[in-house]
């Protein structure tokens with residue numbers, strides 16, 4: 001299950017309301033031109049994407065086993081949470097209109113904080129563009145959703161993720177235990193970054 005950052009920020013009522021409004025209205029096309037909020041039309045595409053262990057293997061926070069029923073329920077739950085300003089599930093399409101990547105943002109408006117998990121289809125991994133794509137995703141969180149803190153996790157052996165996260169300027173903060181949907185847990189590497197740091201180093205949109 002997604003977990004908020006170790007660092008605890010307190011948002012004012014106004015700040016939390018602004019974040020909720022931003023989550024409800026944010027356009028994922030800012031991240032990539034063919035990215036959109038996932039809907040029922042993406043069930044098959046997400047099932048195909050996530051059924052590949054090269055895609056979903058490193059990710060702890062997706063419904064398992066992966067099938068149309070569970071993915072459909074996840075899309076519907078994510079949409080309810082988007083309307084509440086607390087989550088956003090996006091898919092990015094390839095030239096053929098097939099789902100080639102996804103991102104799932106979890107937002108804690110009262111803590112001005114968020115996290116994200118995501119993956120690209122195996123034939124588009126090792127693109128050499130992981131850092132660039134990740135930077136647009138992080139910029140979207142800090143500059144468009146407007147949170148002041150992002151916390152990220154990755155499996156201990158996920159060297160590609162660690163590289164793109166650290167290339168963006170996140171600070172390694174050791175390990176944390178990530179709770180799995182089945183009740184178990186996974187050791188994860190853990191990073192945080194503040195919006196102030198992001199805007200100083202990497203500002204993209206504002």
Ligand SMILES: CC(C)(COP(=O)(O)OP(=O)(O)OC[C@H]1O[C@@H](n2cnc3c(N)ncnc32)[C@H](O)[C@@H]1OP(=O)(O)O)[C@@H](O)C(=O)NCCC(=O)NCCS
Nearest residue numbers: 058118119120125126127128129130131154159160161163
């Ligand atoms: C993580 C992911 C989005 C990165 O995208 P990508 O296109 O594969 O990334 P890149 O090819 O740009 O590689 C990222 C970095 O890792 C480096 N890298 C690649 N393979 C590596 C390895 N085996 N060991 C160490 N570094 C490696 C690359 O050189 C690159 O670093 P650089 O930008 O400094 O050169 C993609 O691999 C993916 O979807 N993986 C499966 C799901 C996943 O792990 N999601 C993240 C969960 S936190």
